[in-house]
Amino acid sequence: MSFCDTCVVRNSAICAALDASEIGALSTIGRRRTLQPGQSLLWEGEDSILVANVIEGLLKLSTGTEDGREQIVGVVYPSDFIGRPFGSTTAHSVTALTEAKVCVFSRADFDAFAHSHPKLEHKLLERTLAELDRTRRWMLLLGRKNASERIASFLLEIAERMMPQGCGHVPATQQQQFELPFSRQQIADVLGLTIETVSRQLTKLKAEGIIDLPSRRAVVILDPETLLERAG
Known part of the structure; x- marks a missing residue:
């Protein structure tokens, strides 16, 4: 049994679009990782080498201002996808707010897998559009x-x-x-x-x-x- 079979976000994460054999193939390129509060997984501006599904816990997305302050620009919840597939650099730092469990993939391996599994690419597009909608609502909140x-x-x-x-x-x-x-x-x-x-x-x-x-x-x-x- 792979760790995907017991994953608590299996039916709500992006991998929900995959069948059992595809899940098995995906599990061979992923690994579980636990982050402690304050521990970062990705850093703003660095090469995009990892992507991940959040299984448990909460993480923050942050960016640095010109005067050196941190600006939190988002929160990542269980079943959310983090990282920049098909991208060269990481847009935001990703840091655990609580103890968090994530399923981590090499971006190169994940990109290759997604290219050969259109259902996963479609799920990524859906997630991107949902995130865009949340960003627009947030702009309304801050602006009006x-x-x-x-x-x-x-x-x-x-x-x-x-x-x-x-x-x-x-x-x-x-x-x-x-x-x-x-x-x-x-x-x-x-x-x-x-x-x-x-x-x-x-x-x-x-x-x-x-x-x-x-x-x-x-x-x-x-x-x-x-x-x-x-x-x-």
Whole structure:
């Protein structure tokens, strides 16, 4: 039995398009790797030598600014694909936010495999278009929404993406609980706000009974419908 047979994201990752024999062939060129929080898998601007499927955990995509600061530009969740197939350089650094398990492939080996398996190439295209849609929504969030709407949108996206695989969409009336993968300063950087504004908005949502904050990182969405309204 290959590690693909017991993979918890087998039916939602890009390899879901492959049949059993193709999965077996793919498993021969991949390997499992565990990353500790703060450990990087890819570095911005370096040669694109690896691609990977995320099995467990959360990772961040980041880029460096001219003055040496880090700007977080995205979060990678279980079943997401990371790296740049068919590309020469890596666009963003990829670093674990939590302990993360990934299935890693040499980009050259993966590119050759994808070329001979059109269903996998098609799945990659679908993922690319979905990522483009998310990027456009993020541009709207940063460009048009106020601080309250940004925080609400951010919490809803985190809750949706951190749902266990195979659960589908959680009903709007169902409470959800999760651990934030970011510090409040990182949330502020991601959303283009100050840390004081982030803390003030979270405290306001808690005071209004829309969310609860049992600890520094834990969030419970008590009233999803109202939070959705706040997101605009």
